[in-house]
Amino acid sequence: MCGIVGIVGREEVAERLLDGLRRLEYRGYDSAGIATDHGGRIERRRASGKLVNLARELAADPLPGCTGIAHTRWATHGGPTTNNAHPHATDEVAVVHNGIIENFKALRDELIGRGRVFTSETDTEVVAHLVSEKVEAGFDPVGAVREVLPRLHGAFALAILFRKHPDMLIGARLGSPLVVGYGEGETYLGSDALALGPLTQRIAYLDEGDWVVCTEEGAQVYDRDNKPVERAVTISGVTGELVSKGNHRHYMLKEIYEQPIVVAQTLRSYLQRMEERVTLPIPEFDLSAIKRVTIVACGTSFYAGMVAKYWFEQFARVPVDLDVASEFRYRAPVMEPGGLMIVISQSGETADTLAALRHAKAEGQTIAAVVNVPTSSMAREADLLLPTHAGPEIGVASTKAFTCQLAVLAALAANLAHAKGLFKDGEERQIVRHLGEAPAALNAALAYDESIQEMAGAVAGARDVLYLGRGTDYPLALEGALKLKEISYIHAEGYAAGEMKHGPIALIDENVPVIVIAPSGPLFEKTVSNMQEVQARGGKVILISDYDGIQAAGEGCIATITMPKVHPLIAPLVYAVPVQLLAYHVAVAKGTDVDQPRNLAKSVTVE
Numbered sequence: 093m094c095g096i097v098g099i100v101g102r103e104e105v106a107e108r109l110l111d112g113l114r115r116l117e118y119r120g121y122d123s124a125g126i127a128t129d130h131g132g133r134i135e136r137r138r139a140s141g142k143l144v145n146l147a148r149e150l151a152a153d154p155l156p157g158c159t160g161i162a163h164t165r166w167a168t169h170g171g172p173t174t175n176n177a178h179p180h181a182t183d184e185v186a187v188v189h190n191g192i193i194e195n196f197k198a199l200r201d202e203l204i205g206r207g208r209v210f211t212s213e214t215d216t217e218v219v220a221h222l223v224s225e226k227v228e229a230g231f232d233p234v235g236a237v238r239e240v241l242p243r244l245h246g247a248f249a250l251a252i253l254f255r256k257h258p259d260m261l262i263g264a265r266l267g268s269p270l271v272v273g274y275g276e277g278e279t280y281l282g283s284d285a286l287a288l289g290p291l292t293q294r295i296a297y298l299d300e301g302d303w304v305v306c307t308e309e310g311a312q313v314y315d316r317d318n319k320p321v322e323r324a325v326t327i328s329g330v331t332g333e334l335v336s337k338g339n340h341r342h343y344m345l346k347e348i349y350e351q352p353i354v355v356a357q358t359l360r361s362y363l364q365r366m367e368e369r370v371t372l373p374i375p376e377f378d379l380s381a382i383k384r385v386t387i388v389a390c391g392t393s394f395y396a397g398m399v400a401k402y403w404f405e406q407f408a409r410v411p412v413d414l415d416v417a418s419e420f421r422y423r424a425p426v427m428e429p430g431g432l433m434i435v436i437s438q439s440g441e442t443a444d445t446l447a448a449l450r451h452a453k454a455e456g457q458t459i460a461a462v463v464n465v466p467t468s469s470m471a472r473e474a475d476l477l478l479p480t481h482a483g484p485e486i487g488v489a490s491t492k493a494f495t496c497q498l499a500v501l502a503a504l505a506a507n508l509a510h511a512k513g514l515f516k517d518g519e520e521r522q523i524v525r526h527l528g529e530a531p532a533a534l535n536a537a538l539a540y541d542e543s544i545q546e547m548a549g550a551v552a553g554a555r556d557v558l559y560l561g562r563g564t565d566y567p568l569a570l571e572g573a574l575k576l577k578e579i580s581y582i583h584a585e586g587y588a589a590g591e592m593k594h595g596p597i598a599l600i601d602e603n604v605p606v607i608v609i610a611p612s613g614p615l616f617e618k619t620v621s622n623m624q625e626v627q628a629r630g631g632k633v634i635l636i637s638d639y640d641g642i643q644a645a646g647e648g649c650i651a652t653i654t655m656p657k658v659h660p661l662i663a664p665l666v667y668a669v670p671v672q673l674l675a676y677h678v679a680v681a682k683g684t685d686v687d688q689p690r691n692l693a694k695s696v697t698v699e
């Protein structure tokens with residue numbers, strides 16, 4: 093999840109590189125750095141912590157040069173210090189890297205054995221030394237990189253700057269994304285098209301194993317066998333504007349409030365309101381033969397997948413396997429022919445999920461990707477692209493991407509049921525109607541923001557918090573706990589309500605708030621029984637339900653949150669709002685960094 097930008101051109105680059113990093117800070121904010129080639133020397137500015145620290149450093153000590161590379165880091169190897177900040181450099185070369193060099197230890201020992209001196213604890217520094225050694229031995233940059241790339245195991249996107257060649261940058265990718273941008277008399281490298289938004293819209297995506305030599309005039313791409321290749325240039329459509337917070341204090345709050353609009357926007361591509369049909373953006377894609385569905389994702393996207401498992405089984409009657417992406421391919425999963433794998437990822441770059449996608453593709457599965465970035469690796473590698481239209485999500489804790497993913501997954505489940513001829517009279521029409529009601533219901537849920545803010549104090553002082561739910565509210569309980577952990581640093585766990593009595597109930601005492609998600613409906617009474625088991629042991633319950641549910645079971649709770657009454661199909665979307673707002677207000681009450689919580693990054697591009 094580190095971010096990379098590079099510019100080779102004729103005008104000063106430092107400010108523009110910094111601007112590129114601002115667009116990539118979602119990938120990590122442990123440290124940042126820039127190197128340029130200037131006056132026959134490689135010069136660097138680096139700073140630990142957020143980008144503002146590097147900006148301050150550059151203001152105090154500007155960095156001249158018309159060719160440069162830049163990096164924002166999410167540390168994997170070595171702490172978030174200035175010494176470990178990229179670019180890593182020798183006298184001859186500077187390198188920025190996204191990924192993990194898995195054989196770095198052996199390479200480092202070998203290099204130390206030859207007298208090379210390391211100044212960081214990172215895996216990346218071996219790349220700088222390996223390339224430098226070749227350059228010092230007389231190889232030109234192209235020859236040096238060609239020699240070194242086969243020695244690197246693991247995943248990398250690299251941008252390399254050469255002291256003696258200020259007119260050139262070399263990039264390479266294996267496992268981590270890298271794009272080439274084409275300008276007028278300038279060429280760029282970037283982790284994604286977003287980073288290059290203000291510089292160019294003309295983008296070529298490198299394939300796995302590609303490496304590229306960039307000069308002012310353009311770029312020459314080579315494939316993994318070192319054969320010159322052409323990679324198509326596409327127009328990214330990314331504008332140069334940075335997304336603003338509007339009138340909101342944090343991006344996260346802005347994004348919570350955007351949900352009615354972006355869910356409506358997303359549903360527009362999937363619901364044919366006139367025909368009362370659910371369709372997919374690729375209408376000719378035939379799902380009728382799908383026998384089994386495998387859903388793979390990480391974090392919040394995984395919980396969206398967990399909700400979808402209930403829907404696929406309920407509507408389309410197909411068996412569904414659900415896996416955390418980082419576990420999937422390491423347990424020799426059995427994938428039968430005719431299976432559909434659904435990968436879910438906001439960025440479409442999540443390394444664990446991407447690896448699972450590739451594994452399943454090699455096993456002959458049809459791949460559907462539910463992603464928010466239509467130019468992402470997953471979008472490009474899937475057979476069926478199912479975009480969410482959430483718009484850029486900047487807050488590290490996912491909110492609007494989650495509810496948009498749910499909207500798409502509900503549509504896909506309904507479409508699969510239709511393709512299999514499983515809908516009885518009027519059923520599809522009902523689904524279209526209920527999904528169509530979601531934006532207004534989300535709006536109604538947002539109206540309770542102030543009352544949720546008022547009760548945040550009851551949670552902010554807690555050391556541990558439990559979330560309980562049944563059915564599709566169980567994944568929401570997990571999501572609520574994840575949100576709280578991520579941004580308030582309070583330990584929280586989500587449980588299936590009925591599972592409490594099998595162990596976790598031992599944790600209950602008067603210091604552990606228990607948040608129960610229980611819309612009135614078929615599972616309400618069972619959930620309320622579990623809630624009463626908690627109350628009987630002195631547990632302090634916050635009940636999230638609708639008016640009827642609160643009337644029936646609100647007594648004895650320390651607080652209640654009233655949601656609009658909605659159909660069970662859209663309850664997971666609507667009930668996402670109070671769990672998001674509760675986590676948000678608790679984090680604000682605790683004074684944490686809501687949009688950039690510690691140790692996290694938005695897009696996780698390492699395994």
Ligand code: HGA
Pocket residue numbers: 093094120165166167168169170176189190191192193214215216697698
């Ligand atoms: N391994 C390198 C780069 C980390 C990275 O790509 N994170 O997403 C480091 O630790 O600096």
